[in-house]
């Protein structure tokens with residue numbers, strides 16, 4: 001947790017931005033795995049609740065009455081039965097005081113607060129809920145059916161929170177640097193362990209253990225797969241095979257829930273083949289080019305398309321693509337190789353604030369998403385960069401057999417792609433490299449003091465040390 005003043009200042013700024021009404025920010029509740037008392041562990045608090053109220057306990061709700069300038073932390077104190085099992089914990093009143101909230105109340109008070117506000121026609125601001133229990137809670141409190149809650153969520157509140165959480169302060173950047181250290185340990189553990197004969201799951205399980213050991217948990221389910229062409233390939237019981245590449249995309253959260261998110265793709269046997277290097281080096285070039293391009297005032301969508309041009313030009317040199325590069329990109333031909341966006345915001349959520357709606361986080365009035373074109377419709381971040389933004393830089397090149405077959409059959413972008421050559425790559429897999437960058441005053445820099453090895457010679461040296 002940061003100092004009490006951090007949370008007081010954040011709520012003061014939020015009140016200024018939202019202007020009037022009552023803001024309700026729901027903390028998360030325990031989420032059962034297979035019985036009520038056996039919850040997913042560790043418990044994960046909602047990130048916006050953490051941002052404004054700092055407390056990690058389940059079953060809390062933060063209320064900010066802007067008109068009356070009154071802040072209340074809502075929650076039930078635990079009784080002696082719970083103390084026997086879980087030990088003594090601070091009261092809700094104490095939890096509130098620790099973050100500068102002067103009032104507290106039991107959960108049943110929340111119904112009264114909402115009913116009074118509705119009776120006097122005041123605006124109740126809430127965020128789009130993503131957990132079913134919170135949807136039921138909102139239905140019970142305000143009477144809005146879960147099907148209508150996303151549309152009824154407060155745009156003023158969403159915009160205010162996006163504005164605040166997008167720009168990372170010095171103390172948040174320190175947390176992200178700490179998360180990067182955990183990410184470094186996770187990735188180098190994977191590189192050290194990987195060898196033919198082990199299962200994907202064995203390595204991925206050890207990687208997850210590193211996140212649990214140094215922080216609170218993984219920042220998203222670890223991707224560890226020899227099928228790198230599957231964007232979110234879960235680690236399977238498949239045996240790691242000599243000659244294959246394995247893609248590892250993972251990150252850890254600090255105790256204060258700030259994330260890291262990195263990807264490396266390395267040879268199972270510790271040595272890249274020339275065919276693998278031909279593709280790998282293009283991803284390196286694209287990954288490094290972002291460092292030159294990303295700076296305040298530049299649209300991240302423009303950086304994305306600059307990277308698409310690099311990739312498409314190199315694919316032409318390898319004989320996999322053809323034709324005019326700009327026309328090919330306008331037609332979406334590059335998505336054969338890179339069907340996702342260059343990156344996303346990162347902070348307390350790995351895809352930062354995604355639950356608030358990607359369109360509010362990654363786009364604005366000036367920069368609108370293209371929802372029509374395959375690949376381009378996956379851009380999570382398009383708008384102009386500002387100092388203090390943290391985004392990921394994650395280009396990739398993939399050979400997806402089903403996509404090659406589908407486009408060939410439909411003759412989609414056939415003037416820009418050499419399908420016969422592509423067929424020979426159906427057994428290749430996919431390569432992605434990812435690091436997290438902080439936008440600085442006049443450019444950008446990687447987060448993390450130590451680079452996880454990514455140049456081929458460094459990866460090979462690390463794996464064979």
Ligand SMILES: [Mn+2]
Pocket residue numbers: 261344392394434
């Ligand atoms: Mn990512």
